Amino acid sequence: MDIIMCGVGGQGTVLASRVVGETAIKQGYEVRTSEIIGMAQREGPVVSQVRIGTKLHGPLIPDVSADYLLGFELAEAVRNIDKLDARGQALVNTHMIVPPTVYLGISQYPEEQLIDYLKEQPSRLILINANKLADQAGSTKAVSAVMLGAFSALCPDIDETMLLTELLTRLPERVQEINTRAFELGKEFVEGETR
Numbered sequence: 001m002d003i004i005m006c007g008v009g010g011q012g013t014v015l016a017s018r019v020v021g022e023t024a025i026k027q028g029y030e031v032r033t034s035e036i037i038g039m040a041q042r043e044g045p046v047v048s049q050v051r052i053g054t055k056l057h058g059p060l061i062p063d064v065s066a067d068y069l070l071g072f073e074l075a076e077a078v079r080n081i082d083k084l085d086a087r088g089q090a091l092v093n094t095h096m097i098v099p100p101t102v103y104l105g106i107s108q109y110p111e112e113q114l115i116d117y118l119k120e121q122p123s124r125l126i127l128i129n130a131n132k133l134a135d136q137a138g139s140t141k142a143v144s145a146v147m148l149g150a151f152s153a154l155c156p157d158i159d160e161t162m163l164l165t166e167l168l169t170r171l172p173e174r175v176q177e178i179n180t181r182a183f184e185l186g187k188e189f190v191e192g193e194t195r
Helices: 011-025 074-083 111-118 130-138 141-155 160-169 171-195
Strands: 003-010 028-037 047-053 066-071 084-093 123-130
Touching: 003 074, 011 028, 011 047, 011 160, 028 130, 028 171, 047 074, 047 111, 066 074, 066 141, 066 171, 074 111, 084 141, 111 123, 123 141, 123 171, 130 141, 130 171, 141 171, 160 171
Parallel strands: 003 066, 066 084, 084 123
Antiparallel strands: 003 047, 028 047
């Protein structure tokens, strides 16, 4: 199973990829990972590749072969959609992190065109406002928990309870309740979309 997670710095993309990888290891799978982190710590592009299975040869996922794409940010999902297999599933956060160049009038952020482009792809697409669900849970910083909960509803091969437990072990106790709620909201959203 090959998973692409993409977003921008500060969204928890790297945290989510490490949680998925460690959970898979604890389930007995081999795991290979790769991360590309942009120049800026916050709001630079981030892409994590997670390969789970047996007899894996490397961490990089070939184009058009990923089983899942978790897009933590809309434009980054579009930028990485070419990694997803036609039979794959894309879970994309509709929240936008608009680059400074847009505010300066140098470039544009065509939200509707980006969503239309994703809808045109042959892969299955679920759009989720993970930031809104994280806010409902108690903190907009819990986006990665929402996305992991949503992913747990899509991917039966990764144990949901172990996934949540692994996430919580990496977080301070004071935010564990919020992240548990965020995880559940993400899971419930996808379950509602796939019924």
